Amino acid sequence: MSILFAVTLAAVSTVQPSCSWDHPGVNPYTGKTAAAIDRYTDIPASVRGTLKRRLEEGQSDDQVTITRDGISGKNLYDPAIRDMHFGAASVCATVTRGKWSAKRQEPGAVYCVDQHCILVPKICGNVSRIKRLPAVAKAPAAPPPVAAKLGDKLGAKDLGLADADPREPEELSEEEAAKHDAQQRQAADNAAQRGRQPGGVQVLELNEDDTPDPLADGGAFPLPGTFHDDDGTLPIATPVPEADTWAMLLAGLALLGAVARRRPGAARRG
Numbered sequence: 001m002s003i004l005f006a007v008t009l010a011a012v013s014t015v016q017p018s019c020s021w022d023h024p025g026v027n028p029y030t031g032k033t034a035a036a037i038d039r040y041t042d043i044p045a046s047v048r049g050t051l052k053r054r055l056e057e058g059q060s061d062d063q064v065t066i067t068r069d070g071i072s073g074k075n076l077y078d079p080a081i082r083d084m085h086f087g088a089a090s091v092c093a094t095v096t097r098g099k100w101s102a103k104r105q106e107p108g109a110v111y112c113v114d115q116h117c118i119l120v121p122k123i124c125g126n127v128s129r130i131k132r133l134p135a136v137a138k139a140p141a142a143p144p145p146v147a148a149k150l151g152d153k154l155g156a157k158d159l160g161l162a163d164a165d166p167r168e169p170e171e172l173s174e175e176e177a178a179k180h181d182a183q184q185r186q187a188a189d190n191a192a193q194r195g196r197q198p199g200g201v202q203v204l205e206l207n208e209d210d211t212p213d214p215l216a217d218g219g220a221f222p223l224p225g226t227f228h229d230d231d232g233t234l235p236i237a238t239p240v241p242e243a244d245t246w247a248m249l250l251a252g253l254a255l256l257g258a259v260a261r262r263r264p265g266a267a268r269r270g
Contacts, residue, residue, distance in 0.1 A: 019084075019092040022099040024106055027087045028124035036085040036127035037118065047113045055118065060109035066121060068100035073110065076133040081119060084128040095128065 029036070034052045037043075043051075054060075064073035071077040081095040108121040112132055119128045 014090045016090065016092045018094040018096065020099065021081070021084070021092075021095045021097045024121060025123040027090075029086050029126045030088050031085060033120075033125075033127055039085075039091070040083065040116075040129065043116050047116055050113045051111055051116065051118055054111050054113075055120070058109075059111070061112045061117075062110040064108050064110050064119070066097075066106040066108050066119075068097055068102060068104060071108075071119070071130060075110075076135065077110070077117075078131040078133060081128045081130055084126050086124065086126045 033055050037048050037052050037055070040048065062073040062075050064071050064077070066081075070079040071081075081097075082093060084092045084095045086092065106121050106123055108119055110130070110132075111118045111120075115132065117130050117132045119130045120126070121128075
């Protein structure tokens with residue numbers, strides 16, 4: 001509190017250096033709001049004029065809630081309340097409210113011009129001064145959690161699965177393309193030396209002698225499950241006559257025999 005303000009208050013009212021605001025509404029301010037603001041002589045006259053007009057018109061900057069430990073509203077405020085006008089002509093330089101319960105709340109209006117702010121609690125109409133704090137930049141909101149990809153690690157074990165990438169593949173530089181081609185050629189050479197293509201399919205090279213001829217040996221194919229002979233050739237299965245063939249053959253032989261027996265007798269009779 002400035003010396004000029006203290007002298008002014010001493011001349012027009014009773015000033016108490018510290019008091020407890022334990023019972024809001026018990027001793028409300030009965031003086032004029034404009035007179036209380038004029039006693040804040042450390043505030044420039046033009047600012048005091050604007051504050052008085054706005055208080056008379058009820059144009060507050062913020063509606064706040066006063067609690068034991070703070071003053072909350074759309075702006076940030078220092079919890080300390082000072083230079084409170086109450087009663088008929090009493091002023092308390094430092095105001096405490098330590099005996100309030102933690103759940104007690106009192107509404108109030110705040111009027112600010114530049115850095116000068118006036119607090120008027122609804123319950124008692126006391127005129128006090130408070131300090132508005134600079135706004136604190138809010139921390140950026142945390143990004144939403146990213147869905148786990150197939151290739152992410154599960155604990156300390158890599159799943160080893162490829163992630164689907166919706167982006168177009170990046171073009172390789174000339175040096176990277178040449179390196180990639182060299183790696184492909186080397187892989188192809190290694191596969192050829194092992195008798196395998198890069199895809200892992202074994203290549204069987206046959207010469208003319210190894211190629212089976214389906215028309216050779218009367219067109220007979222080797223039976224499944226047969227083995228090579230000592231000379232390396234596959235044995236050819238001999239056709240086995242069916243039962244009907246044997247029956248017809250025997251019947252033909254019997255018929256030929258009967259005819260042969262009848263011919264000598266016919267010759268003798270002649």
